[in-house]
Amino acid sequence: MNEIQIAIDGPASAGKSTIAKILANDLKYVYVDTGAMYRAITVAVLRSGIAPEDESSVSALVPSLEISFAPGEPVQKVFLNQKEITQEIRSIEVTANVSEISSYAAVRDLMTQLQRKIANNGGVVMDGRDIGTTVLPKAEVKIFLIASVHERALRRYKENQAKGMTESLAEIEAAVQKRDYLDSTRLISPLKKASDAIEVDTTGLSISEVVKIIKQIINEKHANNELNLV
Ligand code: CDP
Ligand code: CDP
Numbered sequence: 001m002n003e004i005q006i007a008i009d010g011p012a013s014a015g016k017s018t019i020a021k022i023l024a025n026d027l028k029y030v031y032v033d034t035g036a037m038y039r040a041i042t043v044a045v046l047r048s049g050i051a052p053e054d055e056s057s058v059s060a061l062v063p064s065l066e067i068s069f070a071p072g073e074p075v076q077k078v079f080l081n082q083k084e085i086t087q088e089i090r091s092i093e094v095t096a097n098v099s100e101i102s103s104y105a106a107v108r109d110l111m112t113q114l115q116r117k118i119a120n121n122g123g124v125v126m127d128g129r130d131i132g133t134t135v136l137p138k139a140e141v142k143i144f145l146i147a148s149v150h151e152r153a154l155r156r157y158k159e160n161q162a163k164g165m166t167e168s169l170a171e172i173e174a175a176v177q178k179r180d181y182l183d184s185t186r187l188i189s190p191l192k193k194a195s196d197a198i199e200v201d202t203t204g205l206s207i208s209e210v211v212k213i214i215k216q217i218i219n220e221k222h223a224n225n226e227l228n229l230v
Contacts, residue, residue, distance in 0.1 A: 003029065003123030004227055005138070006218070007131035010145035011180045011191060013152035015202050015210055016127040019145065022211050024125040032118055033069075034128035034135070036078050037111050038102040039089035040067045044080055045101055052097045059106035067114075092167060095175065099182035108188050129183050132194035140227045141218055142197035145210070151203050152176055 006029070008020045017033050024031035042052075044065050050057045070077040077086045088094065101107060108130075115135045119126055126135065132142035147155075153173035160167060167175075183191040193199055198217055202210050221227050 003121070004140040005119055005122055005136050006125045006141045006143070007136050007139040007194075007197070008125065008127040008143045008145060009129055009132050009191070009193070009197065010143075011152065011183070012176045013156045014145040014147050015155070015207065016145055018207055019210050019214065020125045020127040022207070023214060026211075026215075027123075027125070029123045029125050030118070031076070032115065032124060032126040033076060034111065034115055034126060034131065035098075036069070036076065036089055037067055037114070038098050038107070039094050040078055040080050040085060041065060041107055041111075042094045042098045042101045043085050043088050046093060046097065052100050055104050058101060058104055062107055062110055090163075092165070095179070099179050099186075103182065103186040103188065105188055112189075129191040130189035132197045133192055134189040137194070141221060142194050143214055143217070144193040144197040144199045146199060146201050147203045149173060149177055149180070 006020075006023065008016045008023075010016050017035070020033070021031050023029070041062060045052055045058050045061065048061060050061060052058070066079075066081050068079045068082070070079070072086065075086060077084055078089055079085065112130075112135050115126060115128075115131075118124065119136055126139075128135065132139060132144070150173065153169060153176050156176065157167075157169045157172050160172065180191070200210065200213055200217075205213075218227075
């Protein structure tokens with residue numbers, strides 16, 4: 001099969017990055033975690049002392065930032081101006097502020113440009129909120145992953161506990177709901193299922209079951225000649 005673009009969108013903790021990473025690995029594609037980019041910008045804003053609600057100062061800061069990635073286990077390494085920030089991007093403070101900063105036009109424009117450049121040659125699995133709708137509207141495969149809020153919060157709670165983070169399940173559930181709300185109601189590129197995306201409800205499903213469903217979707221599209229292969 002020639003190399004295609006695969007877009008995976010959905011709300012927080014639906015399993016996007018876990019599934020996207022496995023798919024990319026199996027297909028020998030590049031995996032792009034666009035959420036990590038918005039989180040990296042948020043780290044820079046918080047470090048600079050600029051108030052997250054100060055849109056014009058945030059917008060002026062963003063073009064001067066250099067975000068880069070390197071392979072890593074269990075997660076990709078993320079760098080801001082060549083300094084590693086892999087752990088910092090997952091902090092409670094960054095998670096609490098990332099949706100506001102991601103809603104700004106200047107931030108979205110720059111990130112969208114960067115993401116399109118990376119995906120230009122195909123062979124990419126990109127996960128985020130607006131990949132199928134805005135970043136890669138011609139992606140050959142678009143998946144919209146969902147799961148109940150409670151299950152998503154529980155997944156994040158277990159993940160955080162393993163990392164020694166102490167937020168309660170109720171706090172995580174409230175934060176997930178708030179982020180879902182902000183991400184799906186913002187004016188520019190809100191979290192939304194693309195009209196040609198296939199929705200997969202992962203509630204009660206294991207990671208391997210979800211991977212299997214998505215591979216079936218890709219294989220069916222291939223068999224039906226629906227993949228616009230170059
Ligand atoms: O992994 P998790 O679901 O916690 O979130 P993420 O994918 O790391 O994304 C963090 C935040 O970045 C989201 O809540 C959105 O506010 C923003 N984001 C976005 O606006 N557009 C994207 N394509 C990806 C993330
Ligand atoms: O990227 P996103 O925020 O959508 O979710 P994730 O970071 O891939 O997944 C959040 C957590 O849920 C991780 O700890 C995954 O291992 C777990 N997960 C799960 O338990 N069952 C699934 N079907 C998918 C993810």
